[in-house]
Amino acid sequence: MSGEATILHADLDAFYASVEQRDDPRLRGRPVIVGGGVVLACSYEAKARGVRSAMGGRQARRLCPEAIVVPPRMAAYTAASRAVFEIFRHTTPLVEGLSIDEAFLDVGGLRRLVGPPAGIAAELRERVRRQVGLPITVGVARTKFLAKVASGVAKPDGLLVVEPDRELAFLHPLPVERLWGVGPVTAGRLRERGLRTVGQVARLDEPALVSLLGGGAGRHLHALAHNRDPRAVQVGRRRSSMGAQHALAREPHSPAELDAVLAGLVDRVTGRMRDARRTGRTVTLRLRFADYTRATRSHTLDKPTAQTAPLRAAARALLRAALPLIEQRGVTLLGVSVGNLDGGHTQLTLPFTAEPGPALDAAVDAVRDRFGSRALTRGVLLGRDPGVEMPRLPD
Known part of the structure; x- marks a missing residue:
């Protein structure tokens, strides 16, 4: 590992809400809630009033009656994400996407060509603001863990x-919740022992943490x-799979609220699958x-698919x-993943059957012209490869 702080964690701020404020000037500077039944995202103006992601809509409106509630627009968020990731990849080829709105970037080999990591991070932030119109926070550190902590701070x-x-000196005064893997239960156990900061955890030896939290968690946090x-x-x-999850408030949630969250998660996952040209069969x-x-x-x-509906x-x-x-038991997190991903074929749909001859040859040429020549064959168009469906041809 490099001895220099060369890893960037770039995280778009209140992503969904920021896209809404960017696209509608009337929303700028005002509290915005994305999603009605359950808060999918909210602006920092709403967060200042106590609104949080995954909170029930009724509670959010009680906390912030003047909030403007807007429906989610997944296509707009996907387009914004693609534009931001283009800037990431223009900055460095070493990009590890974590979700639709955050990524790690390694800029360790760019000092001689571009300059120090701090300057690269500042330029990245300016480009995202200028070209995409969104605010983004960047943490820079020697490790991925600390870079993510820095962006959160x-x-x-x-x-x-x-x-x-x-x-x-930066890490140890922070609360224990800043450590990856410390949720409410683990934080409660640590606080019961008087461990409220990362530094207090660091002062325990590894066997003591293992005794308190178990082998894997104890070694991880140490x-x-x-x-x-x-x-x-x-x-x-x-x-081997792609997924997304959404934390929920501990209050009861109606089936309609849970369905809305679920639909958003599936939209997010299938969009990523299509971007990656992957299809899958197992929904979890x-x-x-x-x-x-x-x-x-x-x-x-x-059969495998990347289409949202099935x-x-x-x-x-x-x-x-x-x-x-x-x-019976309540729910605090909902997640969806699609597994059994294929090796990278794009799923397509053919609205007709075809027989060998000039018409089929013309159809093959038309599809190749529009979608590229990768793996479109007469056998596929004739239905001899049941695992692949073809795109609807242009009129």
Whole structure:
């Protein structure tokens, strides 16, 4: 690992709400809530009134009656994300996307060509603001963990560089919740022992943390409390599944509210799948209950797809089946993933059957002209490859 702070964690601020404020000048400077039944996102003006993502809509409106509630526009958010990631990739080829609105970037090899990491981060922020019209916060550090912590501390719309000689001085005064993997249950256990800051955790030896939290969690937190994180920025990793999740407030949620969250998650996942030219067959619903226990439910489709409708239908069926359990135990997190991903074929749909001859040859040429020549064959158009569907041809 480099001895210099060369890893950037770039995180768009209140992403969905910022896109809404960018696109509608009347919303700028005002509290904005995206999503009605459940808060999918909110502007910093709404956060200042206590509104939080995953909060129920009624509670959010009680906290901030003057908030403007807008429906989510996933296509707009996807387009903005693509534009920002183009800037990331223009900055460095070493980009590891974490979600639609955040990524790690490794700029360690750019000092001679471009300048120091702090200057690269400042230029990246300026380009995102100028070209995409959105605020973005960047943390810069020697490790991925600390870069992400730095961006969280610097929000909103900030830049924070943690130099190697002051890493622990920056990290140790922070609350234990800043450590990856410390949720309410783990934080409660630590606080019961009087451990409220990262520095207090760091002063415990590893066996003591293992005794308190278990082997994996104890070793993990001991390493992070000393900023030991050897992971490199990973580019082009081939995933076996793609997913998204959304935390929910502990209050009861209606089936309609949960369905709205689920639909947004499926939209997000299928958009990423199409961008990556991946298709999948197995839909998995992930649930975290109010007592912090978890459950998963899965369904495998007959054939792989990246289209939203069939995957959303499968996810909704899983959610409907789980509703009695949710009603009994409450739910604090909803997640969706699609697994059994293929090797990278794009799913397509053919609205006609064709026979060999000039008409079929013309159809092949038309499809290739529009979608490229990668793997369109007469056999596919004739339906001899049942695992691939073709695009609708232009009129």
